[in-house]
Each structure stands twice: as structure tokens, then as C-alpha cells.
Amino acid sequence: MIFDSYEAFRATNFTPKVCILGSGPAGTTIARKLGAAGIPVVVLEAGSREFSDDSQDFYRGSTVGDPYFDLDITRLRFLGGSSNHWAGWCRVLDKQDFEPKAWAPDTGWPISRADIEPYLPEVHDILELPDFRPDVSISDDIRWVQLIKSPAVRFGEKYADELDKSKNIAVVLNTYAAELAGDGRRVTGAKLWSSGQDVGSFTADYFIVCTGGLENSRLLLWSNQRSNGGVVPNAAALGRYWMEHPTFEGGNAILADYSEFEVDATNEAFFSPTLAAMERLKIMNFGIRLIETPYAGIKSLVADLACTAPDMAEWVAYQLSQNLRCAAQLYVAWEQAPQASNRIKLSKTDVDHAGVPRIELHWKKSEMEHRTLLEGLRLFGTTLVEKNLGRVRIADWIVNGGDYPTNEELAGHHHMGGTRMGTDVTRSVVDANSKVHGMDNLYVGGSSVFCTSGECNPTATITALACRLGDHLSKLITV
Amino acid sequence: MSFFTKKISRRAIMQALIVLPTLSLFRGLPETTSSNADPDAIVEINGWILKRSDLV
Numbered sequence: 199m200i201f202d203s204y205e206a207f208r209a210t211n212f213t214p215k216v217c218i219l220g221s222g223p224a225g226t227t228i229a230r231k232l233g234a235a236g237i238p239v240v241v242l243e244a245g246s247r248e249f250s251d252d253s254q255d256f257y258r259g260s261t262v263g264d265p266y267f268d269l270d271i272t273r274l275r276f277l278g279g280s281s282n283h284w285a286g287w288c289r290v291l292d293k294q295d296f297e298p299k300a301w302a303p304d305t306g307w308p309i310s311r312a313d314i315e316p317y318l319p320e321v322h323d324i325l326e327l328p329d330f331r332p333d334v335s336i337s338d339d340i341r342w343v344q345l346i347k348s349p350a351v352r353f354g355e356k357y358a359d360e361l362d363k364s365k366n367i368a369v370v371l372n373t374y375a376a377e378l379a380g381d382g383r384r385v386t387g388a389k390l391w392s393s394g395q396d397v398g399s400f401t402a403d404y405f406i407v408c409t410g411g412l413e414n415s416r417l418l419l420w421s422n423q424r425s426n427g428g429v430v431p432n433a434a435a436l437g438r439y440w441m442e443h444p445t446f447e448g449g450n451a452i453l454a455d456y457s458e459f460e461v462d463a464t465n466e467a468f469f470s471p472t473l474a475a476m477e478r479l480k481i482m483n484f485g486i487r488l489i490e491t492p493y494a495g496i497k498s499l500v501a502d503l504a505c506t507a508p509d510m511a512e513w514v515a516y517q518l519s520q521n522l523r524c525a526a527q528l529y530v531a532w533e534q535a536p537q538a539s540n541r542i543k544l545s546k547t548d549v550d551h552a553g554v555p556r557i558e559l560h561w562k563k564s565e566m567e568h569r570t571l572l573e574g575l576r577l578f579g580t581t582l583v584e585k586n587l588g589r590v591r592i593a594d595w596i597v598n599g600g601d602y603p604t605n606e607e608l609a610g611h612h613h614m615g616g617t618r619m620g621t622d623v624t625r626s627v628v629d630a631n632s633k634v635h636g637m638d639n640l641y642v643g644g645s646s647v648f649c650t651s652g653e654c655n656p657t658a659t660i661t662a663l664a665c666r667l668g669d670h671l672s673k674l675i676t677v
Numbered sequence: 678m679s680f681f682t683k684k685i686s687r688r689a690i691m692q693a694l695i696v697l698p699t700l701s702l703f704r705g706l707p708e709t710t711s712s713n714a715d716p717d718a719i720v721e722i723n724g725w726i727l728k729r730s731d732l733v
């Protein structure tokens with residue numbers, strides 16, 4: 199069932215056991231799992247079926263620290279959430295991403311990759327993925343990894359009919375929880391707004407917050423403030439340890455034989471470090487995206503190489519004259535070390551139409567990030583030399599420790615952390631089952647529960663975690 | 678005008694300045710001809726990750 203307003207939903211006798219806030223990949227996946235188990239669920243979607251400026255305006259906010267995207271651009275507020283603009287790139291976090299790293303504080307999850315692997319077949323169906331191939335080791339330090347370019351499932355489009363026909367799932371559009379109320383043990387109700395108006399309080403046995411990697415923290419911070427700590431009793435880490443995947447062009451490569459790596463349909467191949475290399479160099483995970491270089495770029499690269507290694511430049515020039523592909527751009531996206539100071543705060547001066555403070559995002563890359571970028575490129579370059587596969591040129595600003603360029607990709611629009619998973623209530627917000635510490639009926643879905651970000655796009659992992667949470671609640675909740 | 682510039686033309690000075698960076702002494706290139714130098718050693722020069730033998 200899909201309703202265009204809360205008023206239309208309220209006119210029915212449908213009584214949900216579970217209230218899910220948000221209809222993105224996490225919210226929709228959990229709702230489908232619970233609905234399939236016969237559990238009545240309501241999904242509150244703040245936006246409509248389509249994009250609207252009025253709805254999107256609720257996402258405006260500000261950023262303090264490093265340059266970042268406008269907060270009303272980097273996410274979407276309508277049916278299907280941010281799946282409506284994702285690129286479809288998929289890979290699940292590596293086994294090593296879940297493990298604590300002695301050289302990086304506050305790393306390590308309370309679950310392992312094995313805990314989400316049983317759900318990967320479902321993830322493949324939901325995201326319409328081919329089978330993942332295993333990583334290929336090209337040295338002790340570097341893995342050739344797979345990043346699937348999937349059809350980019352729009353959850354609103356793909357599942358609208360199914361949700362509409364479901365007898366166990368009610369999706370209520372244009373309706374959202376401006377705040378949750380709680381007594382320190384349970385969420386006792388949600389103050390709802392629908393179509394621009396306060397429509398009163400709503401209760402359910404369970405609440406699952408799936409409003410996105412920025413908004414989850416905002417809603418819980420505001421709710422906790424309003425209920426004097428009654429929604430997140432252990433709030434020391436709430437909003438903190440927020441992470442992105444910084445993404446910049448890191449340099450170029452000359453390749454002895456471009457066909458050495460089976461590139462995908464867009465002539466790209468991806469490389470990541472082994473855990474041993476990360477440990478030795480004390481760096482985080484990274485992904486190097488190798489893209490065939492446009493011809494103009496090759497000429498300047500060869501000219502640069504001629505100053506240092508003339509014979510090799512001559513060889514490259516010969517390859518070019520034979521119209522052979524032999525050069526690539528190297529884009530690097532890498533894992534940020536979790537830092538409590540990277541956080542979502544509530545603005546003290548700016549509120550939305552419902553009076554909820556807007557987000558003030560504090561985000562800054564650390565020295566660890568620069569080291570990961572530089573040492574990662576050195577690692578890749580060294581591997582190409584040792585295996586006689588090619589040569590790497592690292593961009594000057596990276597070698598010289600210069601400022602990050604401001605005219606590049608900046609980051610991946612991947613919003614992770616803020617309500618991270620863990621066992622230590624001073625350093626995490628939810629437990630291994632995504633339940634808010636100290637609360638009996640409040641859960642969180644989505645990438646805000648990530649403890650670490652790995653190097654890959656988060657949607658596949660978000661979906662796997664949502665399947666796992668849906669499965670857990672299906673066994674827990676009796677109808 | 679100094680004694681130096683009286684004896685050498687401005688053109689010659691400019692040509693010398695242009696050539697200077699191409700000399701290995703001024704490019705900071707590692708030793709490539711020494712009998713002790715390992716030709717397979719990995720070196721980083723001007724942002725390039727190379728094999729020492731690439732520099733010959």
C-alpha cells in the first residue's frame with residue numbers, strides 16, 4: 199500500500215508493529231524482509247514519488263573544515279532516497295575492513311564479514327549484480343579487485359509496484375518524524391509532519407531509523423536533545439566518527455601492456471592494498487582506479503618522462519605512433535581513519551521549516567589520509583616496476599605535500615558513520631544488531647552504522663546489513 | 678655592468694641557464710653508472726617510480 203499523505207494512511211485500520219523512517223536502500227530492504235515475514239510495517243517517506251525543491255530544502259546545511267558538497271546536493275529526499283542518483287558501483291567491504299588495526303585507533307567492527315556473507319545472494323538479487331569474482335593478487339602488496347558497475351537500481355522505481363500491492367507494508371509519502379520521544383529504555387512515539395503540517399504523535403512497537411548517513415545523526419541528536427537523553431542514552435559517540443571516501447586524481451601510469459588487466463566496459467580497472475602492506479606502511483585501505491588517458495594527456499606525460507628517463511619516453515612515443523594504448527590516469531579513493539572530531543552537529547542558528555536544526559558537518563582530512571594517498575601510489579608504482587608492468591608518475595601536489603585540489607571529485611557522496619556499531623558505549627551508538635545501546639525498540643539502518651569505511655562504494659554493504667537486520671527482527675518480533 | 682657580463686653575452690648566459698636543469702647534477706638523479714648501483718633498484722624521481730636502469 200502506498201499513501202500520498204498521513205491523513206490517507208490514518209483513515210485505514212492498518213496497525214503496524216514496526217515504523218521505518220526512510221525508503222532508501224536500507225529502509226526498503228528491511229521493510230520487504232519484515233513484510234515477507236508477515237510483520238505489518240509502515241515506511242514513512244519524507245518526500246514524494248518524485249524530486250521536489252521544497253522537500254530537498256530540508257537537507258540544506260553547512261560544512262566546517264575541508265571543502266565538501268552542498269548538503270542538499272549530496273543526497274536525495276524522495277521515494278527511494280539517494281538510490282535515485284547513485285552510480286551503481288558495487289563491492290562489499292573486504293574481510294580486512296572489519297578487523298581492528300593497531301595503527302589506526304577506533305577501527306574494527308563487532309561483526310565480521312562472515313556475518314553478512316549469508317545475505318550476499320539476496321544483495322545480488324536486489325541490486326541486480328553478477329557474481330563477484332575473487333580478488334587477484336598481483337604482488338604481496340597489491341590486489342586487482344572487482345568493482346561491479348551495476349544497473350544502479352532505483353529502489354523507488356523498482357519496488358513501487360511490489361510495495362503498493364503488499365498487504366503488510368504501508369508506505370506513507372510526504373510524511374516524516376521531526377523527532378522521536380523516548381524514556382531512556384524505549385521510543386514512546388514519533389512527532390510526525392505530513393505535507394508541511396504537524397500531524398501529531400505516532401507510536402509503534404519498534405522504530406528503525408533509515409534516513410541516510412547524515413540525517414540519521416541529525417534526527418537522533420535532535421530527538422535526544424528534546425527528550426533529555428531519552429532516545430540515545432549513551433550519546434558520547436552520536437554524530438561522531440563521520441567518514442567519506444576522499445577521491446582525487448593521484449597521477450598517471452605508463453603501462454607495458456594495457457591488456458594485462460581486463461578492464462571493464464569503461465576501460466577501467468581497480469587495485470587495492472593487501473592487509474600486510476597496510477600494516478607495514480601504517481595506512482588505510484584505498485582503491486586506485488586506472489582509466490585510459492586521453493591522447494593530449496599522454497603527450498604531456500611523455501614530455502615529462504623524457505626529462506627523467508629519455509629511453510623509456512622514446513619507447514612510449516613509439517607505442518603511441520603504433521596507436522597502442524599505453525597510458526592511464528590514476529584516480530584514488532581511500533578510507534578515512536575514524537576520528538571523533540569528524541562529526542555532525544546541530545546548527546545553533548539555522549532551522550528547517552519544522553523548526554529542526556540543520557546540520558553543521560565538521561569534516562577534515564588528517565595526516566593519515568595524505569599518507570595513505572602517497573604511500574598507496576608508491577605501493578602501486580613499486581608493484582608495476584617489480585612486475586615489469588609499467589611505471590607510475592605521482593602528481594606533484596601529493597609528493598610535495600601541497601593542498602588538495604578544489605576542482606576535482608573531492609569525495610564519493612558516501613556518508614558513513616555518526617551512529618557507528620560497537621560494544622563500547624562511549625565509542626559507538628548501536629550494538630552488533632544495529633540496536634541503539636540501552637534502548638529496547640530503536641534500531642538504525644544504513645551506512646551511519648559503519649565503523650570503518652573501507653575503500654569501496656557503500657550501497658552493497660548497506661543492503662547486506664539491511665538484509666541481516668530484517669532477518670534478525672523477523673525472528674525477534676512475534677505477530 | 679660587472680666584469681662577468683662584460684665578457685659573456687646575455688644570450689650565452691641565458692643558454693647556459695636553460696641547459697643547467699638537464700644536467701643530472703641539477704636534476705638530483707641518482708648514480709646510474711657506478712659499479713655498485715643495482716640496476717633493478719626502485720627509485721623515485723620527479724614523482725616517477727622507476728627502475729634505476731630506466732635512467733641510463
